[in-house]
Amino acid sequence: MTRKKILGSHVKRLLSGVSDHGRKHLTEVETDLLQTNLLLEEAIEKLSRNFMAIHDAVNSQQATIKLLLDGGTPSDDERARLATLDAQVAEYVNAAITSMQFQDMTSQLIDRTLKRVTGLREFLGTLGAHGAEMVPESGNDEIVDLLGKVSMALAIQSLELRSVLRKAVSQKHLESGDIELF
Amino acid sequence: MAKTILAVDDSSSLRQMVAFSLKAAGYQVVEAVDGQDGLEKAKLQTVDLVLTDQNMPRMDGLQLIALLRELPTYQKVPILMLTTESSDEMKAKGRAAGANGWLVKPFDPQRLIEVVKKVIG
Numbered sequence: 319m320t321r322k323k324i325l326g327s328h329v330k331r332l333l334s335g336v337s338d339h340g341r342k343h344l345t346e347v348e349t350d351l352l353q354t355n356l357l358l359e360e361a362i363e364k365l366s367r368n369f370m371a372i373h374d375a376v377n378s379q380q381a382t383i384k385l386l387l388d389g390g391t392p393s394d395d396e397r398a399r400l401a402t403l404d405a406q407v408a409e410y411v412n413a414a415i416t417s418m419q420f421q422d423m424t425s426q427l428i429d430r431t432l433k434r435v436t437g438l439r440e441f442l443g444t445l446g447a448h449g450a451e452m453v454p455e456s457g458n459d460e461i462v463d464l465l466g467k468v469s470m471a472l473a474i475q476s477l478e479l480r481s482v483l484r485k486a487v488s489q490k491h492l493e494s495g496d497i498e499l500f
Numbered sequence: 501m502a503k504t505i506l507a508v509d510d511s512s513s514l515r516q517m518v519a520f521s522l523k524a525a526g527y528q529v530v531e532a533v534d535g536q537d538g539l540e541k542a543k544l545q546t547v548d549l550v551l552t553d554q555n556m557p558r559m560d561g562l563q564l565i566a567l568l569r570e571l572p573t574y575q576k577v578p579i580l581m582l583t584t585e586s587s588d589e590m591k592a593k594g595r596a597a598g599a600n601g602w603l604v605k606p607f608d609p610q611r612l613i614e615v616v617k618k619v620i621g
Binding site for chain 2: 340406411416417418419420421422423425440486487488489492493494495496497498499500
């Protein structure tokens with residue numbers, strides 16, 4: 319290969335490597351943010367619904383509570399209604415507890431996004447630092463050598479970044495998860 | 501006497517909800533903020549059940565389980581994972597480390613209590 323072609327080949331590899339790396343990671347950022355948004359929307363919707371339901375259930379018990387405070391005795395129907403409301407409130411509270419776990423999942427997704435963004439910033443920093451070493455008067459051989467070092471440094475950083483970005487949260491809804499006893 | 505459960509998770513909101521659910525069912529709950537803290541608390545007091553997350557700083561769930569199983573007092577204590585992880589690969593690792601069950605987050609309090617009752621009564 320001629321020197322010109324070697325230089326061209328290095329430049330091409332570096333540019334496409336940086337572009338691929340950037341695009342892959344930014345696509346993952348987008349995916350994680352969309353997933354975070356889905357979980358947040360569902361959490362707020364479910365928490366609001368259960369809060370209102372608990373509020374209505376508690377309100378509907380007020381008449382009976384007032385009767386008791388006034389020294390009255392609830393009828394059998396009123397007792398049965400209170401028992402039903404009690405069970406309903408327990409269900410709404412359980413549903414709210416399941417929904418409140420959105421914080422744990424979205425926190426993990428956000429943490430992953432932050433690590434990725436930090437990694438990308440460091441990646442671009444490395445590119446910039448090596449670029450600063452290049453002097454306009456450099457010969458082709460020096461440039462080829464530098465491009466080789468940059469590519470190697472970026473490849474290592476890319477691998478290191480991938481190693482800390484395992485996806486542990488696949489949930490897109492706040493339905494209770496599977497249980498398996500071994 | 502109420503049975504004691506060690507709940508290990510680096511998310512304070514998650515620990516709060518596990519503790520709320522289990523205490524409402526009559527269990528005592530000891531909380532730990534990560535695997536290292538969980539191991540130290542497990543050594544101070546032998547509990548009836550360990551419920552642990554997987555992804556935590558300092559020491560993850562699998563490491564915690566492996567170390568607990570090395571302790572004579574924790575050979576037979578049931579250990580359940582409560583984690584966002586759901587892959588068969590991770591479940592196999594959990595089982596190999598010594599876990600007795602795998603619960604995928606988010607948990608439903610009623611189902612959690614049913615599983616705990618099934619395991620320790």
